[in-house]
Amino acid sequence: MGISSIIFLFPFFVLAFWLSKTILTTFQSKTVKLPPGPRKLPLIGHLHLLAAHYSDPLCQYLRDLAKKYGPLMHLQIGEVPAIVVTSSEIAKEFYKTHESNFLGRPSLLAGEVLFYNNAEIAFAQYGDYWRQVRKICTMELLSMKRVQSFQPVREEEFLNFCRWIASNEGSPISLTERIYSTANEITTRVALGKKTGLPAKLSHIIEQNEGLSLGFEMVDFFPSFKFLRQVGGLKYAQRLHRQMDEILEEIIVEHQANNNAHEKTHENFLDALLKFHVDAGGGEEYTPLTSDNIKAILLDMLVGGVGSPVTLEWAIAELLKHPKLMKKAQDEVRNVYDKQGYVDDSHINELAYTKSVVKECFRLHPPATLLPVREGSEACVIDGYDIPAKARILVNVWAMGRDPNYWKDPEKFIPERFIDGSVDFRGNNYEYIPFGAGKRMCPGMVFAVANIEFPLAMLLYHFDLVPANGVKPEEMDMTVQRPGLLSRLAKPLHVIPLVKRPLPCK
Numbered sequence: 001m002g003i004s005s006i007i008f009l010f011p012f013f014v015l016a017f018w019l020s021k022t023i024l025t026t027f028q029s030k031t032v033k034l035p036p037g038p039r040k041l042p043l044i045g046h047l048h049l050l051a052a053h054y055s056d057p058l059c060q061y062l063r064d065l066a067k068k069y070g071p072l073m074h075l076q077i078g079e080v081p082a083i084v085v086t087s088s089e090i091a092k093e094f095y096k097t098h099e100s101n102f103l104g105r106p107s108l109l110a111g112e113v114l115f116y117n118n119a120e121i122a123f124a125q126y127g128d129y130w131r132q133v134r135k136i137c138t139m140e141l142l143s144m145k146r147v148q149s150f151q152p153v154r155e156e157e158f159l160n161f162c163r164w165i166a167s168n169e170g171s172p173i174s175l176t177e178r179i180y181s182t183a184n185e186i187t188t189r190v191a192l193g194k195k196t197g198l199p200a201k202l203s204h205i206i207e208q209n210e211g212l213s214l215g216f217e218m219v220d221f222f223p224s225f226k227f228l229r230q231v232g233g234l235k236y237a238q239r240l241h242r243q244m245d246e247i248l249e250e251i252i253v254e255h256q257a258n259n260n261a262h263e264k265t266h267e268n269f270l271d272a273l274l275k276f277h278v279d280a281g282g283g284e285e286y287t288p289l290t291s292d293n294i295k296a297i298l299l300d301m302l303v304g305g306v307g308s309p310v311t312l313e314w315a316i317a318e319l320l321k322h323p324k325l326m327k328k329a330q331d332e333v334r335n336v337y338d339k340q341g342y343v344d345d346s347h348i349n350e351l352a353y354t355k356s357v358v359k360e361c362f363r364l365h366p367p368a369t370l371l372p373v374r375e376g377s378e379a380c381v382i383d384g385y386d387i388p389a390k391a392r393i394l395v396n397v398w399a400m401g402r403d404p405n406y407w408k409d410p411e412k413f414i415p416e417r418f419i420d421g422s423v424d425f426r427g428n429n430y431e432y433i434p435f436g437a438g439k440r441m442c443p444g445m446v447f448a449v450a451n452i453e454f455p456l457a458m459l460l461y462h463f464d465l466v467p468a469n470g471v472k473p474e475e476m477d478m479t480v481q482r483p484g485l486l487s488r489l490a491k492p493l494h495v496i497p498l499v500k501r502p503l504p505c506k
């Protein structure tokens with residue numbers, strides 16, 4: 001068949017496909033009671049609504065829709081049914097009551113092409129592979145003991161960060177770039193045992209794949225239109241994958257060559273993972289991991305590390321905006337650490353107010369505003385509505401964090417609301433789940449929180465900070481950056497630092 005006949009016949013294929021779908025959907029909707037949602041268009045469903053609001057934060061648009069259609073809402077995104085959850089009660093149904101049905105992730109272009117055919121833990125389909133790598137991750141990579149063993153790395157890197165701030169005393173500086181580069185140094189050191197160089201390039205590539213990871217590729221909405229893979233982001237995703245793969249391959253080869261060259265203060269993620277490599281026999285309890293499996297898990301760790309600086313930046317911005325709260329937190333940290341003259345891990349648990357500041361940031365500014373998508377394996381009924389099999393479940397954690405049904409003065413920054421410790425982000429209070437909940441909840445939570453609380457305490461202890469460029473606290477710009485995987489401050493954070501407690505010499 002010539003190309004001209006294909007072009008001529010193409011509209012008929014589309015029409016035939018659409019008619020068959022419409023007839024099927026009409027037939028199904030007689031028997032299936034889907035949750036409410038806005039009026040949809042033929043073929044594309046609600047895709048036009050999402051496209052029209054692409055430049056707004058999606059979580060805000062979906063919150064507005066939920067006010068009209070309810071906390072359990074159905075959207076048809078191309079061929080894919082999506083369920084948007086905006087209440088604690090309904091979230092509990094998905095994460096607890098029906099958990100075994102919603103442990104899957106959809107197979108997206110990003111997971112297949114970028115992340116080694118869904119070998120990343122976050123993209124892995126629910127099953128034996130996921131169970132094994134999740135166990136390796138929680139027992140071997142991110143256990144409490146392992147996270148504590150990284151404390152010297154954290155101390156060294158954040159001390160360097162504070163030294164740089166002190167060297168700029170009295171001058172306006174932008175904290176943003178340093179916050180991110182320090183977090184990047186820490187993650188790459190604990191993951192790869194490497195200080196700089198290649199990992200920086202890698203983190204740049206990781207940033208570029210944000211859009212793809214969200215599942216906003218056309219082929220993810222029209223999986224049966226295989227040709228969309230070619231016209232959509234496939235080539236781009238393949239190019240990113242090649243670049244990442246070359247870098248990771250180089251890191252692993254170099255690591256294996258140098259592994260015994262010097263004494264180590266801590267075992268890094270790559271050391272721990274290579275014990276499960278096929279060449280090393282895989283360990284007694286586990287099926288051996290291939291090089292691609294190891295690269296994918298490393299990527300999980302490197303991508304996950306980006307969440308902490310996002311929250312640290314929000315915490316500093318909120319405290320600059322609220323000088324009285326900044327003073328309260330500084331008083332607390334200085335009271336606790338004045339005896340020894342420097343901040344370390346030993347008294348972090350005494351910083352109840354500073355910890356509440358971090359919790360309040362997770363409520364108002366959760367890094368992942370719409371929790372990574374889960375997929376149901378079978379159709380089921382929730383709150384009297386039919387949830388189709390393979391529906392993609394989106395939980396609007398940002399909207400629940402600002403819902404007046406759960407929070408007094410929800411738009412205000414009030415860390416005191418967390419001081420009695422009755423509400424926590426450990427996955428039991430479903431209106432407040434910045435790390436998700438249940439069996440697929442974030443395994444990096446302890447590591448992530450340590451990388452926020454510790455540097456925040458150091459900043460509060462050593463410095464007084466005020467907004468730079470004559471900006472008054474109440475004028476602080478809290479605009480959120482363009483749509484992306486994470487919800488970041490749009491503008492760099494400019495401050496003037498004053499040293500209040502000298503930095504330790506060690």
Ligand code: HEM
Nearest residue numbers: 121122300301304305307308435436437440441442444448
């Ligand atoms: C502030 C920082 C972080 C936040 C807010 C965050 C949040 C999340 C959320 C919401 C999920 C999905 C949970 C679900 O589906 O219920 C998740 C999954 C995951 N996170 Fe994090 N995360 C952070 C840091 C990290 C770090 C530092 C790492 C690793 C070093 C990490 C590794 C992972 C992995 C591997 C998964 C996939 C778990 C699975 O599917 O079984 N995260 N994270």
